[in-house]
Amino acid sequence: MKLTCLPSSLLLAVPLLASSPAWASYAFYVGKNLTQDQGVLVGGTGEEVSSHWLEIVPAVDHEPDSMIKVGVTEAANIPGQLIEIPQVAHTFRYLSMSYSDYAGFPAPLTNGGVNEHQVAVRDVWATNREELIDMTPTPQRGPQYSDLARLVLERATTARVGVELIGELIAEHGYSTYGGNTHLIADPDEGWVVWEFAGGQGLWAAERLGPDDVRVLYPGYIEKFPLDYRENPDFMGSDNLITFAEEQGWFDSQADEAFNVFEVYGRQDTRARTGGYKYMTQAALEKVTEEMAPVDEREMMARVRDHRIADDEAGYGQVVSLRKGIDADLIRIWVAPTGSLAAPFLPWWLGVQQVPLEYGQHRYLTKGAASNFLNPDFQVQEASDFAGRRFKQVMYLMCEDPDAYRPQVTELLEGFEQASFDDMPWVERSARTLIDQGQRNDAREMLTFYAHGRAEEAMDLGETLVDWLYASLELTSGLRRPGGEQINDPGGETVNCLVDADPDKPQDAQ
Template structure:
């Protein structure tokens, strides 16, 4: 009965609102080390506290059914043989709900999904299939076990949208060793996907971001059949009054509230990476889609971007100086997971793909690297819905909750501790990779042991640092309470 009540509560919260996220994708010629980078903050819809588990599903016999248990009644029969893959499911959901991101055994990655919204005109002629359509909850669980390239992932998800309809609006990133793609849906059955140019980056914040597309160029664009003709026939696009077809202008929702909620994040990121776009004001969703950075973008750049909260400006909501901030920052407390996926074609297969994982609020969190071939520690695999003392999800959340009671006072302590450890891990990581390259060809078993030990040490150090922060903040809070409620006498 308890599990039933918990599941009912989760369903009610997720069904009432979609996720709100921020996505960054960097092409391999635009990154500092030639890797393709996909980063995203995963923000819970209503609740501040959500746990997630990091799991690996082994390859083998398929034939099972993936069923949406939180959002609607979507159901899908998997093929008889499936690839192994990783994901971040919600606890107590059978490990197939809101898996969000991961790599499969073919080295293909997904980050799903960035919530977006179609406009009323589109939904009037092609409404969402809310009852049984494809929803954010199940996309990685259905798609990752079946695909061997990013392009194949785009086509499979596109076919699902066309066949089952979409239950809501979403954007999904796909990545492999050669390229990254981004797909957006529109209404019930339309979609467009674009290949991220190698020399550019792409950012998204809860709004359709794909613009003009040459649908005759299948090397760089894929879409639902007759996308433009559908728009014309239903009065969504008039080629006589517009010289070009823009996906987001035709199908996307763009309202006054988007300025503070979405424009601010896209504008900040584009201004951070490309100085010519800094402080540029937009009155509509007319941001450039793909942009070349002034300098090559590193993992550290993406990490710092996903931690942004407009520090030092009038739109900083956490400093305490302005209690009426309306502009939504990138880092929010209700985030329960952030991932940065790095794909490197010039590394051995076992360590080519890395996920830097931050559980909880990024401004007060730490990114820990997990190579695709690493054994996942128990603390990252066994979080519960209820607050516990052993899981990574709740270990980091406790620090974040305490620090948010006085952000100005405790953020410097948290940030300096985690930043120092991240640098230590980076130094350790460089040595590990060199040692692994030498070892893997001659002794794969010893190389695996080295990889697992590297992972365990990082997790143990992050736990130790978090435990120490928890003690320090609670001790300081205790002193503050004592001073506030100190009375005369013994």
């Protein structure tokens, strides 16, 4: 489906903020009544500077009295102290993209993924009002955003259970934060937005998203919230969610008609849905997505890939359709190894047995790489080509002349993805047949073989694109050399494929 450029009234034409891992990551939710396959659709990006790599984490049985470390260190923006909390007896299999760095938040970090019960998680920034941030005690203690995402993937059997788990963890162990955060948690029936607040008061709120809802988070938000939320199955929250706001003079239940979570606890210098922090507001993105209904996976990929969203800040792209009745090994998630503007979405299943070396962790953009030699245990993996680096090259070359190259690269990426979609019926039918015949290991080997094959072909495509773009630039406009001396941007505009970095300039929006 081709979409024309949105009118300027729906675009937020302001300069991009300086790159900050705290203000990062998109999440899309489309309810099952608005999708092509009647599954809940979840999409998103992870927006961090650091290296990203694919992980398929197996289910694990843990010894009694096992503990895990959670929280942040004294190096965090709001200093903290790592603590240990009990591990559960069994953790579930899940797939996620990990990344290597955010100040004071121990690696590996994750924005989420999907587990064997089809619980999907997306982490999205959502900073709070300054008073809450300022009252956060130091050192702060308790699980942080990545800990919560991982613990939900490891332990939750439904989205609602995931929300309840977050509430229980905060109540029992506290919460460590950079200033507030949200999680989108979804399963084949519903989704939930969970907003965890700074301040050290154990505050959190959650809103259910149903089959007819579309929600885009950037930043995450919850607005109208019932005062009797404890009796309402569509809302959850800490016991002090409203009483604490009243104590601070931020809300008066006698005078105010309704409790608006964003207006009470969110940043006071912006608005939900239309405040925005990139070139498209949440309202614009939600409207475009609603107009696409019934939405399928390819159309969700187009939303995640939109060049007004996906730029150098996008570390990867994800799309997953959550549908009932799917065998755990056949749960499929599409992942672009770096920003999907310049990289193809590849199919992965939870039945895949290992990640190709090229898609595992590498030193490119990994914290400490410039000051430490390589761990010999990683030498063969490091010697392989790195998918993240390969497709970053595509992005940098393509965005040198986006008007000329972006439409062509997008067409090739979509053609590559279409070939994968064309294969899905026979691949998944064959795997189901093997599973039904009691040959589950053979099914896993087949899924692994196919996924690795497509991943290798994607690397070949990336190499071809790099060679073509480099030669084309060299033979037409010439290879532009830098005019300054500082290779690292201290803050401001990042590499993007907007023509002249102008969202209002006519261009072929996908």
